[in-house]
Amino acid sequence: MRRTISKLAGVAAVPMLAMALAQPAQATAATARPADASAPAYFEFTDGTDTFVFQLTDPAKIQQARNMLSGVDTEDTGVMGTVVKTPAPYNQPWNYQLDPGSVHFFSMATEVCDASISYVNDHLDEVGGALLPRSTWCPWHSKLTREVTAP
Structure with missing residues (x-):
């Protein structure tokens, strides 16, 4: 036995x-991940209606975004950055982009920087003035959806 x-x-x-x-x-x-740690990465977020693609160049921010997508990081999940009033080839059909060096993630932000993706696009000439002072954009309902391939 x-x-x-x-x-x-x-x-x-x-x-x-x-x-x-x-x-x-x-x-x-x-x-x-790719061996080149200095390569930019591209991520998509939604505001609940539309999607927006932005570029990250800081390896720590890239890792933070990947951690958010994998569920490891559940804090500070909103996307915030400075609006640049020129289109980016990776962010069609929008006529603006986020400055990659300005992007960071948040859990709470003031109402003055909240606007939808399409509203910012439709009122781009007002960004930096009454709309989104200092061109700081923090869509409250932003949520990362995926990492996208480089253009």
Whole structure:
């Protein structure tokens, strides 16, 4: 009887060991990123109606955005930055973009910087004045949806 229990324990241990060894390899493969840490990354967010793509160049911010998408980081999930009144090829059909160096993430912000994606586009000539003073935009309902490939 004792020998049978020992054999069963040994047989059960093999699959458990295989699972334990396989999980780190799977996690590494799933989170692998391009080797060039200085390459920009592009992310999409929604305001509940439209989507907007922005560029990040800071490796720490890129990692923070990836952590948000994977569910590791659940704090400061809104997207905030400075509006640049020129279109970007990666952010069609919008006539503006966010300055990559100004982008950061927030959990709460003042009402004066809140506006929808389409409202900013439709009133772009007013940005920096009465609309979005200092061109700071913080759409309250912004939520990252995915990382997108470089243009």
